[in-house]
Amino acid sequence: MTAVNSAPLTFAIPKGRILDEALPVMERAGIVPADAFHDKKDRSLSFATTREDMRLIRVRAFDVATFVAHGAAQMGIVGSDVIEEFDYSDLYAPVDLEIGRCHLSVAEPKDGAGETDGASHLRVATKYPNITRRHFEAHGIQAECVKLNGAMELAPTLGLAGRIVDLVSTGATLKQNGLVETDKIIDISARLIVNRAALKTDPRVAQLVETFRANAERVAA
Numbered sequence: 001m002t003a004v005n006s007a008p009l010t011f012a013i014p015k016g017r018i019l020d021e022a023l024p025v026m027e028r029a030g031i032v033p034a035d036a037f038h039d040k041k042d043r044s045l046s047f048a049t050t051r052e053d054m055r056l057i058r059v060r061a062f063d064v065a066t067f068v069a070h071g072a073a074q075m076g077i078v079g080s081d082v083i084e085e086f087d088y089s090d091l092y093a094p095v096d097l098e099i100g101r102c103h104l105s106v107a108e109p110k111d112g113a114g115e116t117d118g119a120s121h122l123r124v125a126t127k128y129p130n131i132t133r134r135h136f137e138a139h140g141i142q143a144e145c146v147k148l149n150g151a152m153e154l155a156p157t158l159g160l161a162g163r164i165v166d167l168v169s170t171g172a173t174l175k176q177n178g179l180v181e182t183d184k185i186i187d188i189s190a191r192l193i194v195n196r197a198a199l200k201t202d203p204r205v206a207q208l209v210e211t212f213r214a215n216a217e218r219v220a221a
């Protein structure tokens, strides 16, 4: 007889920008969080859903990838920026959800106060040190990364680093802080991510991947 997995599934979603766009995508896959999820005063971090066998956890964007890669959550939604930065081998990103679109770019002061062109070593402020080092290495430049968790755009003006690598959507944040984009590194969108072992062992995970994939294809058509 085949064993039926009755352990609850845990689905991780980021509490930042992607959340509002992710909820309708999840609803189309039959996952709706309990009312407490929308109660700003509720301090729970784990929420029931309309699926009896699934709970949601709401965590910081980078932590979504960590929970899923370690199998603490079986699946989740996260930006491809986070996936690229971590490069976890236990993480599989089978569906592009076509939400949270932006790109990751190098930017520097518009008045040209960034470090000299042709340098073999640069200081870069970023939340993405791995992607940044890889990008500059490919251009023969050694990037010394200053890790920040937000407000990267302040770094050049305050002399912390000559350049930044950060997410850009409308470009308003760069413009209002006197910076210009000099190089686009990658386009970003949010992905469904799953733990590879869970995908192999739990048929519910494979079924959900198919549902999210079919819905994404329908929306794109």
Ligand SMILES: Nc1ncnc2c1ncn2[C@@H]1O[C@H](COP(=O)(O)OP(=O)(O)OP(=O)(O)O)[C@@H](O)[C@H]1O
Residues within 6 Å of the ligand: 014, 015, 016, 017, 018, 059, 060, 061, 062, 078, 079, 080, 081, 082, 100, 101, 102, 149, 167, 168, 169, 170, 188, 189, 190
């Ligand atoms: N300007 C943007 N436009 C579209 N998508 C964005 C934009 N900025 C970030 N994103 C996407 O949303 C994800 C979460 O970004 P956000 O800035 O909300 O994180 P955060 O919640 O501030 O991060 P933290 O977890 O450090 O608090 C990013 O990983 C990226 O995929």
Ligand SMILES: O=P(O)(O)OC[C@H]1O[C@H](OP(=O)(O)OP(=O)(O)O)[C@H](O)[C@@H]1O
Residues within 6 Å of the ligand: 017, 149, 150, 151, 152, 166, 167, 168, 169, 170, 171, 172, 173, 174
């Ligand atoms: O091109 P724009 O449309 O201006 O968007 C870009 C900004 O959005 C993100 O920050 P967010 O507002 O999420 O805040 P954060 O600095 O806390 O990450 C990103 O880090 C940029 O600062």
